[in-house]
Amino acid sequence: MVSLHTSPLDQPGRGDAGGLNVYVRQLASALSRAGHHVEVFTRGEGSSDFLSPLIPVHYLPAGPPGPLVKEQLPQHLDEFGHALCKATTDQFDVIHTHYWMSAEAALSCRADFRIPIVHTMHTMGRVKLHEYPEARELAERVDAEDNIVGLAARLTANTPAERDELVRFYQAPLSKIDVIAPGVNLEIFHPDGNRATWPLPEVPGALKVLFAGRIQEFKGPQVLFNALRIARTEHPELPIQAVFIGDISGQDHLNLPHLVERYGMHDDVALLPAQPPERLADWFRAADVVAVPSFSESFGLVAMEAQACGTPVLAHASGGLAHTVLDAQTGALLQDLDPHRWAIKLVELARDGVPEAWSAQAAAHARDFSWERTATNAVASYRRAIQPTK
CATH class of the missing domain: 3.40.50.2000 (Glycogen Phosphorylase B;)
Structure with missing residues (x-):
C-alpha cells in the first residue's frame, strides 16, 4: 500500500x-x-x-x-x-x-x-x-x-x-x-460504552451537536457554526450546543476561535483538538446528533462511525454521504449547505427531539459495514x- x-x-x-x-x-x-x-x-x-x-x-x-x-x-x-x-x-x-x-x-x-x-x-x-x-x-x-x-x-x-x-x-x-x-471498527464504535463529559454549561433540554473532522472550509464547520448562530438569534428559547473536534488544516485557516469570540458564543460552542478513536467514540455517544456538513465526501467515515455508536447524523446529501446516511431513518440529509436550512433542522430537533428510532436504526445500519x-x-x-x- x-x-x-x-x-x-x-x-x-x-x-x-x-x-x-x-x-x-x-x-x-x-x-x-x-x-x-x-x-x-x-x-x-x-x-x-x-x-x-x-x-x-x-x-x-x-x-x-x-x-x-x-x-x-x-x-x-x-x-x-x-x-x-x-x-x-x-x-x-x-x-x-x-x-x-x-x-x-x-x-x-x-x-x-x-x-x-x-x-x-x-x-x-x-x-x-x-x-x-x-x-x-x-x-x-x-x-x-x-x-x-x-x-x-x-x-x-x-x-x-x-x-x-x-x-x-x-x-x-x-x-x-x-x-x-x-x-467501521465495531470493537471501538458501538452504542455501549463511555460517554464523554460535555464541556459546556449544563442546560436542561439542550440539543447536543458534535462536529469531528479537519477544521477547513471544505469540511463545512463554518456551515454548522453559522447555523447555530442563526438558530440562537431566531429561537433563543431553544438551547443548542455544539462541540467541534479537530485541528486547523489546509490553506484557508478557518478561525473558529475568532468566530466564537466575535459572536459571544462561549456558552454554546466548545473547540477541542483531534481525538484518538477510542476517545472519539466517547464523544459520539455523548452527542444527540453528529453534523457532517462537508461539501462532498467519497464515503463519510465520521458519519458511519457516529452511527455505529448509535448517534444519528445530519449530513449534506452529496457524494457518498447520500449512501452512508439513510434519510429519516438514521438521521437527516440536507440538500444544500445554506446555514439557514441547517438552522431550521437544528431548531426542529431542539424543539421536537431527535426521533428515538433513529439511534437504533443508525447502529443497525453501521453493523453491515x-x-x-x-x-x-x-x-x-x-x-x-x-x-x-x-
Whole structure:
C-alpha cells in the first residue's frame, strides 16, 4: 500500500490526516488478519515503523526533510517513485495506491516493474471543484488523475456515487471500477460504552451537536457554526450546543476561535483538538446528533462511525454521504449547505427531539459495514488486477 502524503500512523483530524489514514490503517490490518502480507510505504525519514507486528510502514524520501503540506509535494513525486521502485520487489502481487500523488509516483517508475496498480482516489480534483469552486487545487492534479484512470489496472470506489463520478468526470470504464465500501471498527464504535463529559454549561433540554473532522472550509464547520448562530438569534428559547473536534488544516485557516469570540458564543460552542478513536467514540455517544456538513465526501467515515455508536447524523446529501446516511431513518440529509436550512433542522430537533428510532436504526445500519468485508472485496479487486479477464 502506498500513502505518500500522510502516514496511517498519523492522528486523523490533524494536518492532512483524515479518513484516508483510517482507511489505509484499517484495511491493511484486516488484510493482515486474513493472512495476506501487507507493507505500507509513505513519505518520511528513518527506515521503518510498524502498524502492527506484521505490518511494516516504510519511510521513503520526497523532498527536504521535515513536514511538508501536500501542496508542496508534487514536485518531489519522481524522487518518491524512484525510492519506491528500489524498495519494491517481486514478493508483491499488487500495489494499492491511495490519493492521486501516491499513484502518480508509482506510475512514474512503472517501466521498472510489472506489478499491477489498484487505485483508490478518496477525493477527486474535478469533483471537488464542481462542489466547491473556491477550492485551491493544483493544476497538475486533474491531469494526473486522468493519467491514473487510464493506466491503473483497477479503480476502487467507496460508493456507487463515487463510481458514477469516476465515469462522469473522468470517463473511467465501468468495467474497471470495483465498488468497495469502507468499514467501521465495531470493537471501538458501538452504542455501549463511555460517554464523554460535555464541556459546556449544563442546560436542561439542550440539543447536543458534535462536529469531528479537519477544521477547513471544505469540511463545512463554518456551515454548522453559522447555523447555530442563526438558530440562537431566531429561537433563543431553544438551547443548542455544539462541540467541534479537530485541528486547523489546509490553506484557508478557518478561525473558529475568532468566530466564537466575535459572536459571544462561549456558552454554546466548545473547540477541542483531534481525538484518538477510542476517545472519539466517547464523544459520539455523548452527542444527540453528529453534523457532517462537508461539501462532498467519497464515503463519510465520521458519519458511519457516529452511527455505529448509535448517534444519528445530519449530513449534506452529496457524494457518498447520500449512501452512508439513510434519510429519516438514521438521521437527516440536507440538500444544500445554506446555514439557514441547517438552522431550521437544528431548531426542529431542539424543539421536537431527535426521533428515538433513529439511534437504533443508525447502529443497525453501521453493523453491515465491517473492515473484514472491505478486505474480502479488496482482495477480489486485487485478483482482477493480477489476472484480468481476457
